[in-house]
Amino acid sequence: VQLQASGGGLVRPGGSLRLSCTVSGFDLEDYAFSWFRQAPGTEREGIGCISSEGSPEYKDFAEGRFTISRDNSANRVYLQMNNLKSEDTAVYYCAAKWDPGSYCILTSSQGYWGQGTLVTVSS
Secondary structure (H helix, E strand, O other): OOEEOOOOOOOOOOOOOEEEEEEEEOOHEEEEEEEEEEEEOOEEEEEEEOOOOEEEHHHHHOOEEEEEEHHHHHOOEEEOOOOOHHHHHHEEEEEEEEEEOOOOOOOOOOOOEOEEEEEEOOO
């Protein structure tokens, strides 16, 4: 079982990035996925999640700027980030939890974690 986050890099304030979480070793169909981030010197925080049926939920700071989506046929989950700010600089992680249904819960109690990808927002 492996979750591989990718797509991070250096972006200017106001720019956009799309992170991918590529999954291998299990069938995505009954799993909810979540995105987290951890900035230097801070605790990991949740960004949002997407249910197995494709319904997303977001923390307040992410609402309107971040979009989580999934493509089960491609074994991928995405985090589209727009209008990035310096405070979005962090290592971003994807995680999976067996949770079939219409809703997801953003929780640190996950079944599988990816290794993280670094996003740096700087001019």
